[in-house]
Amino acid sequence: MFALIAVSLVALLAVDLRLVTGVVMRLHDETVPWTVERQRLARNLEELRMGGQRVLTVSERPARNDALLVVRILAAHPGMSEDPRTASLAKEVEAFLTNSAASADPPDMKVWDELSRRLRLLADDLSVEGGQRVSVELDRMSEAVEQTRYKLLLNVVLVAVFVASFLFILRRYLIQPLQRIHRVLISLDGRGALPLLSSSSMAEIHAVEEAIVRFDATLRENEEVRLKLERLATTDGLTGLPNRRHFLGQAAEEMARARRYGRPITVGIADLDHFKQVNDRFGHAVGDQVLQRFAAVVQETLRETDRVGRFGGEEFAFIFPETTPDEALRLAGRLRQRLGASPLVLPDDSILAVTVSFGLADATGRGLEESLARADAALYQAKGGGRDCSVLAAESASDISPQP
Known part of the structure; x- marks a missing residue:
């Protein structure tokens, strides 16, 4: 019964472990790269917004052209095309800044403020999306770990019950009979009768004790013979x-x-x-x-x-x-x-x-x-x-x- 329960709990632990492993693999292979990409897009949008601000505020034409070049590079980045929202907004910002830089009239700052606000909001949305996806995966892993913790605690309780039962059986069927045999052995007297043992199992243990005593006596005799032979081999007998x-x-x-x-x-x-x-x-x-x-x-x-x-x-x-x-x-x-x-x-x-x-x-x-x-x-x-x-x-x- 203990073995069946233990195997079942271990199987459940294995299922939970597989679930945790799956979550970790998704985090490693999908969620974390996706979140990193979202963070990169948010950073590019912020750079795009800062570049556009420089295009509109810098008075020197070379500096304005350099800032416009950076804007075009960011807008053409492959990551921008992966998300329709960023692709559309990047093209719109690029077109507005290109027209503003080519026109001799002052740029329409209201339009730019709206585009800048949209860039900032989209960057925030991308960052929040990455964090939410990681949070969902972490919640799944936490739930699996919590279940594993309870099952592991149940396993520990089961092992404790088994050990307690084993110690009880060991004491009742082995230690106590050996203690009774010990009391019988120390009460042995050559002038009295040999006390009877209470069961056949204890009689067998007693037989083992007697065999050990006989073996010890044999060892003592062998040691005496060895010492005698050693003395004969090294000592003059006279x-x-x-x-x-x-x-x-x-x-x-x-x-x-x-x-x-x-x-x-x-x-x-x-x-x-x-x-x-x-x-x-x-x-x-x-x-x-x-x-x-x-x-x-x-x-x-x-x-x-x-x-x-x-x-x-x-x-x-x-x-x-x-x-x-x-x-x-x-x-x-x-x-x-x-x-x-x-x-x-x-x-x-x-x-x-x-x-x-x-x-x-x-x-x-x-x-x-x-x-x-x-x-x-x-x-x-x-x-x-x-x-x-x-x-x-x-x-x-x-x-x-x-x-x-």
């Missing part, structure tokens, strides 16, 4: 430190940042001393405890900006951003000191001291692989120098010296 691949990625980012801003950076490689003997003597379980103890000491000692990763077995790699080699040596010494102060207590209450050897290299302005290779060479120097010490790789082998 020590909790980043694995080799993840560490190399972090180190590459830190090296690029240091190279971009021209900041110092140092890399290091550490190896637990006599770790193979620990495994052989006490078993792999104790070896795993040693690795975990070292990882815990590393996490407690290093700064937030430092990066560490397990390279494999008992070997660990470090990267120290914003750190000079001397500062890295002090950090390595502090780590070895804390590791030495945290011996491992074995099941038989014996004490197992754990030590580590460090190889450090200045990575400022160098590549990651080159810096790790230099740190690894310094580590071999530390191992050969008695272990439990830190060695800084220098530009030449003679400059390398262990630091206890």
Whole structure:
């Protein structure tokens, strides 16, 4: 019903719009040009009257001839012939002025006054005719616009009624059932019975809610699985430190940042001393405890900006951003000191001291692989120098010296 009424009103609006368009087209194509032509004729008649006045009042013959020429041009204008009234009056004025200019006797001013009055009245009539025709067309357009305004107002009222009806239906058949479902959901208790829904439609909405809950639970499980897989892919399962691949990625980012801003950076490689003997003597379980103890000491000692990763077995790699080699040596010494102060207590209450050897290299302005290779060479120097010490790789082998 609403659609039929709306279509009918729109059709009526289209009719009114077509009527307004027709009036506008007539104004543009007919009325306005016709009115302009009438105004032009009225102006020509006024010019004709003024020219005739000059012909009769000017005493000099050249000036009188010029004024007469203008009169003849105006009388012969094509627009004058389009209206019989103007054509007839223009010829009569031209004939009178020509005879007056050719005659030696004074002109008959009474006749001229009558002709002048007729010219002025005809000019006024032409102007009034143009205005009346425009006024008629404008009245038609105003009437059509007024009808369109009322029909448009009726359309607005109809749309308002439709929107109000739609909101009423929406509230009664959708919002209120959803509110009841909401009250049921918030009153759910695992210790009580599930409240029954009042209708099948609300039961279907409730089923959708349950499906969303199940879907949310599935998403949570998937997210947990994703996090577990990410941890397995980036973290060493025994020590909790980043694995080799993840560490190399972090180190590459830190090296690029240091190279971009021209900041110092140092890399290091550490190896637990006599770790193979620990495994052989006490078993792999104790070896795993040693690795975990070292990882815990590393996490407690290093700064937030430092990066560490397990390279494999008992070997660990470090990267120290914003750190000079001397500062890295002090950090390595502090780590070895804390590791030495945290011996491992074995099941038989014996004490197992754990030590580590460090190889450090200045990575400022160098590549990651080159810096790790230099740190690894310094580590071999530390191992050969008695272990439990830190060695800084220098530009030449003679400059390398262990630091206890």
